[in-house]
Amino acid sequence: xxxxxxxxxxxxxxxxxxxxxxxxxxxxxxxxxxxxxxxxxxxxxxxxxxxxxxxxxxxxxxxxxxxxxxxxxxxxxxxxxxxxxxxxxxxxxxxxxxxxxxxxxxxxxxxxxxxxxxxxxxxxxxxxxxxxxxxxxxxxxxxxxxxxxxxxxxxxxxxxxxxxxxxxxxxxxxxxxxxxxxxxxxxxxxxxxxxxxxxxxxxxxxxxxxxxxxxxxxxxxxxxxxxxxxxxxxxxxxxxxxxxxxxxxxxxxxxxxxxxxxxxxxxxxxxxxxxxxxxxxxxxxxxxxxxxxxxxxxxxxxxxxxxxxxxxxxxxxxxxxxxxxxxxxxxxxxxx
Amino acid sequence: xxxxxxxxxxxxxxxxxxxxxxxxxxxxxxxxxxxxxxxxxxxxxxxxxxxxxxxxxxxxxxxxxxxxxxxxxxxxxxxxxxxxxxxxxxxxxxxxxxxxxxxxxxxxxxxxxxxxxxxxxxxxxxxxxxxxxxxxxxxxxxxxxxxxxxxxxxxxxxxxxxxxxxxxxxxxxxxxxxxxxxxxxxxxxxxxxxxxxxxxxxxxxxxxxxxxxxxxxxxxxxxxxxxxxxxxxxxxxxxxxxxxxxxxxxxxxxxxxxxxxxxxxxxxxxxxxxxxxxxxxxxxxxxxxxxxxxxxxxxxxxxxxxxxxxxxxxxxxxxxxxxxxx
Numbered sequence: 001x002x003x004x005x006x007x008x009x010x011x012x013x014x015x016x017x018x019x020x021x022x023x024x025x026x027x028x029x030x031x032x033x034x035x036x037x038x039x040x041x042x043x044x045x046x047x048x049x050x051x052x053x054x055x056x057x058x059x060x061x062x063x064x065x066x067x068x069x070x071x072x073x074x075x076x077x078x079x080x081x082x083x084x085x086x087x088x089x090x091x092x093x094x095x096x097x098x099x100x101x102x103x104x105x106x107x108x109x110x111x112x113x114x115x116x117x118x119x120x121x122x123x124x125x126x127x128x129x130x131x132x133x134x135x136x137x138x139x140x141x142x143x144x145x146x147x148x149x150x151x152x153x154x155x156x157x158x159x160x161x162x163x164x165x166x167x168x169x170x171x172x173x174x175x176x177x178x179x180x181x182x183x184x185x186x187x188x189x190x191x192x193x194x195x196x197x198x199x200x201x202x203x204x205x206x207x208x209x210x211x212x213x214x215x216x217x218x219x220x221x222x223x224x225x226x227x228x229x230x231x232x233x234x235x236x237x238x239x240x241x242x243x244x245x246x247x248x249x250x251x252x253x254x255x256x257x258x259x260x261x262x263x264x265x266x267x268x269x270x271x272x273x274x275x276x277x278x279x280x281x282x283x284x285x286x287x288x289x290x291x292x293x294x295x296x297x298x299x300x301x302x303x304x305x306x307x308x309x310x311x312x313x314x315x316x317x318x319x320x321x322x323x324x325x326x327x328x329x330x331x332x333x334x335x336x
Numbered sequence: 337x338x339x340x341x342x343x344x345x346x347x348x349x350x351x352x353x354x355x356x357x358x359x360x361x362x363x364x365x366x367x368x369x370x371x372x373x374x375x376x377x378x379x380x381x382x383x384x385x386x387x388x389x390x391x392x393x394x395x396x397x398x399x400x401x402x403x404x405x406x407x408x409x410x411x412x413x414x415x416x417x418x419x420x421x422x423x424x425x426x427x428x429x430x431x432x433x434x435x436x437x438x439x440x441x442x443x444x445x446x447x448x449x450x451x452x453x454x455x456x457x458x459x460x461x462x463x464x465x466x467x468x469x470x471x472x473x474x475x476x477x478x479x480x481x482x483x484x485x486x487x488x489x490x491x492x493x494x495x496x497x498x499x500x501x502x503x504x505x506x507x508x509x510x511x512x513x514x515x516x517x518x519x520x521x522x523x524x525x526x527x528x529x530x531x532x533x534x535x536x537x538x539x540x541x542x543x544x545x546x547x548x549x550x551x552x553x554x555x556x557x558x559x560x561x562x563x564x565x566x567x568x569x570x571x572x573x574x575x576x577x578x579x580x581x582x583x584x585x586x587x588x589x590x591x592x593x594x595x596x597x598x599x600x601x602x603x604x605x606x607x608x609x610x611x612x613x614x615x616x617x618x619x620x621x622x623x624x625x626x627x628x629x630x631x632x633x634x635x636x637x638x639x640x641x642x643x644x645x646x647x648x649x650x651x652x653x654x655x656x657x658x659x660x661x662x
Contacts, residue, residue, distance in 0.1 A: 048637060074630065080585025082486075083578065087390050091630040094383050108488040109581045173585055175485035204480075 032121070033098050039069035039296035041289060042092030044085055044102040046129075048075040051261055052281055053103065055334035056127065059282035060101065063289040069296070071289075072097065079173055079207070082109030089113040099123045099292035101285070107132035107177040123295045127284045129177055130305065139302040141287045143279040145178050145258075148310040149185020151321070152256040155275045156228050157190045158318040159254045166225045167192065169202035170212055170240055172232040179204075179232060182258060186230045200226065205239070207232055212239025220247050229255040234264030234276060241272045258310075265313055265329035275314035275323070281334055283308045357614035359653060360601050363646070364621050371628030378628050385508045387623050389498075392512050393418075393578060394590050395619035396571035398597035399516075399523060400450075400564030402615045405598055406527075407540045407560050408607025409457060409464035413449075414568050415590035416475035419582075421446040421572035423479055426489035426582035435493035443569030449475070450565015454558035472591065479584040486583035489576065498577025512577050519570065523563075524612045536560060541608030596643065597622055600650045609654075621646065 043060050045053040057073050064071035072095060074088035082105050090113060092100055100117055104110050104126060114124050114136055126140040134140060157165070167190070172179035192198055200223045203215035212235065220226070220243060229244075231237040237257035244250050257264060260278025268276050291302045312323035324332075372379035397414045404411045421442040428438035449471070456467045492499075497512035527533035535556045538546040547553050576582065601618025603610025622643055629639045 072630075072633065073635075078585075078588050080583060080588065082581060082583055082586055083393065083575070086579055087626065088630075090386055090390070091627055094377050094380075094386065094627070095631050096377065106486045106581065106583055106585075109486060109579055109583055109586075111488075112580060174480050175483070175584055180485070 033296050034299035037098065037296045039064075039067070039099065039289075039293040040095075040097040041069050041071050041292045042088075042095065042097040042100045043071070043073045043285075043288075044088045044092070044100065045073070045075045046079055046081075046085075046103050046105050047077065052259065052334065055261075056103070056281040056285045060285035060289050063286045067289065067293045069289065069293055070097075076105055079176065080105050082106055085110045086113040089117055093117050093120060093122060097122060098296055099125065099288075101125050101127050101288040101292070102137075103128040104131055105129075106175070111136050123292065123301055125288050125291060125302070127288050128279075128281065132177070134305060139291065140305045141284040141308055142305070143284075143310050144307045145181035146185035146188070147307070148258050148277045148279065149182035149187075150189035151185075151277045151310060151312050152182075152230065152258055152275070153186040153189025153191075154321055155189075155312055155314065155318060155323075156186075156230070156254050156256045158321060159274055159316070160228055163227055165190070165192070165198045165228050166223070167199045167228045167230065168216070168219050168223060168226050169199060169230040170215060170232060170236045171202060171204045172207045172236075174204045182232055183230075186256075190228075190230075205232075205236055207236055209235040209239040212236040213242045214239075216240040216243035217246070220244070220249065224249065227252055227254065229253055229273075231255060231257045231273075233257060234259040234261055234267065237264070237273050237276070238267065241267070260311075260313065260329070260333055262330065262333040265326050265333045268313055268329070269315065269326035274316060275312050276329075278311045278313050278324075278329060278332065280308045280310075280332075357602055357611045357617060360614055360617040360621060360650070363600075364617050364624065367621060367624050367628060371624070371632065375628065375631040377631050381507050383627065383631075385513075387620065387627050388513055389510060389578070390627070391619045391623040392497075392510075392516050393571055393575045393587070394593045394597060394622075395616065396516055396519065396567060396574050397590055398594040398601075398615050398619050399520060399612055400567035400571070401594040402598050402601075402603055402610065402612050403523070403527075403536070403560045403564050403567075404464065405595075405603055405605060406536055406607060406610055407557050408543075409557070409560075410468065410595070410605070411453070411464065411564065412468040412591050413453070413471035413475055414468075414564070414571075414594055415587040416472050416479070417446050417449050417565065417568045418571045418575060418590070419584065419587050420449075420475050420479045420482070421569050422575050422582040422586075423483050423487060423584060425494055425572060425576060426487040427483060429489050429491050429494060430487060435491045439493065439573060442572055443566065446569030446572060447562060447565040450561045450563070450568065451558070453565070454561030457561065458554045458557045476584075483582070483584055486581050486585075488581045490580060494573070494576045495580045496577065497574050498580075510577070512574050515570070516574070519567065520612055520616050523567075527612060532556070532559075537608050539608075593622070596647055600646050602650060602654065604654050605651070618650075 061071055076084035085105055118124055124137045126137045128142050130140050131137050171183055201219040205211040205215040231240055234257050255273035256275050258277040264276045294300055313329035314323050315326050317323045401411055424445055425438045425442035429435050456462050457464050498510055501508050501510050535551045539553050539556050543553050597619040598615050600621055601614030625642055626639050
């Protein structure tokens with residue numbers, strides 16, 4: 001019986017792997033802190049490759065090296081990969097970290113894993129994206145995305161002036177928290193509500209440049225009267241720019257974006273779109289690592305939401321909207 | 337010990353080559369031993385049960401995928417089918433339906449989609465790759481139309497497979513593990529001990545010869561797609577047990593991950609050769625690699641490199657053994 005032998009082998013593995021283990025509930029390493037324990041920090045980002053998260057990871061790594069903390073970075077495989085993030089959290093707990101910094105893929109997707117980690121005495125801090133409820137983590141260091149959306153909306157509306165708006169909206173991934181907050185904030189700042197006839201089209205393009213270009217091309221097939229464009233992030237804005245340029249519509253459109261990546265600031269400098277709203281991921285990461293080191297040293301935890309701020313970057317400032325120019329933007333951008 | 341066709345005792349090497357699940361099992365043991373020696377945290381009961389738990393959702397999808405690949409088909413839409421079922425279950429419960437009904441509706445929907453796939457493959461004679469590629473796109477879109485956002489759901493029945501743990505000789509076990517193990521054993525029994533199982537292998541090996549020997553090829557293949565759909569429905573229940581949040585953007589790579597588990601488990605993509613126990617081992621290998629390499633402090637991009645090398649090695653082994661048999 002070949003199969004019988006295989007089953008035997010499986011049983012043998014189980015026997016081999018389970019003998020000699022204690023039956024104690026024990027998760028790699030102790031999570032006791034205080035008394036100047038070394039900080040062991042695990043960072044879980046949404047993905048590995050998005051330059052924004054790369055900047056956040058590098059800043060966290062640099063701060064951890066500076067302060068002599070142990071540092072491990074893991075990530076989900078794609079935006080929305082809750083399961084991958086749960087696995088990452090579990091593996092970090094197993095590794096014996098005493099703080100987990102996480103940019104959750106969805107506000108609710110990883111709450112049970114976070115709770116399990118916190119029940120074991122691990123401090124969990126959300127970076128960049130809030131959890132829902134916010135009390136699911138010890139503290140949150142993030143951009144207020146609704147405020148960032150509002151800044152983009154106010155700027156685009158101010159430049160448009162008295163012209164009746166004809167707005168196209170390029171959204172991110174339906175269901176993502178950041179997507180909803182920025183979209184809502186933009187409409188607040190712009191002074192419209194969802195379903196208003198001034199919104200002549202919208203499309204979810206997953207924050208992806210090629211999908212954004214395609215989406216914009218499709219929208220422009222039936223909406224050449226456009227004079228205002230909302231984009232969720234800079235890759236989306238670049239895709240939209242390519243489509244607008246191909247149709248020769250650039251001069252009639254005011255477009256805004258959010259991110260503050262170096263390429264995005266350069267885009268604004270080159271006049272591809274009017275403004276972008278910069279966020280500060282390196283600041284979030286550094287604050288998170290500092291809190292982790294303090295927690296390991298003294299057992300003190302931070303709490304609540306700390307807004308790390310957002311800033312309009314444009315070379316065509318508008319009265320009443322605080323902004324910085326692209327020279328300042330290039331000095332402070334992320335993703336160099 | 338296995339014997340060759342002419343009655344002589346086969347060498348161990350030949351036995352390994354001819355029995356699909358043995359190679360991957362050896363690889364799994366090697367991986368477990370290596371990680372146990374090289375990290376202080378891998379060989380702990382908690383971690384071992386965690387590795388099994390992390391394999392459940394993709395492992396269950398891979399069980400259905402194995403059946404389809406045995407008939408020389410492929411299913412690219414299995415994860416999309418699973419995700420839609422999680423959304424149905426979660427949204428119905430949030431809307432006030434009883435959980436048992438939501439569960440049944442989700443599993444029934446997944447089974448129906450399996451039946452539809454089977455009909456398109458057999459009656460309309462379309463290649464499975466094309467049919468499931470189309471369905472992947474459709475189902476993903478339907479999920480996003482149905483709920484524009486993720487649906488958190490807190491219900492004891494829907495998360496039953498993930499939350500109810502009991503200690504069994506010091507090992508933490510979820511009901512999900514038990515359910516998955518039972519499913520694998522049932523499908524293994526059906527494939528190896530029943531006439532239906534022999535038909536499935538025959539259809540995957542030589543459909544024409546199977547037809548001439550009186551097997552109803554069409555009915556066998558449709559049956560396989562229906563059973564796979566049912567299994568994907570249960571995978572949806574497993575998914576809610578693990579993450580109590582149905583998300584239209586979840587499991588985007590699980591279709592390929594399930595194929596990875598099947599292939600590493602020694603099942604041939606050409607059909608007619610392989611085993612579900614191999615798939616179980618294959619799913620565990622992928623998770624063991626991720627868990628062990630993480631604890632050894634290896635970057636997760638290198639973990640993906642290791643998984644890819646394993647896939648290619650597994651298929652190379654399959655080609656090599658086929659060459660020896662012919």
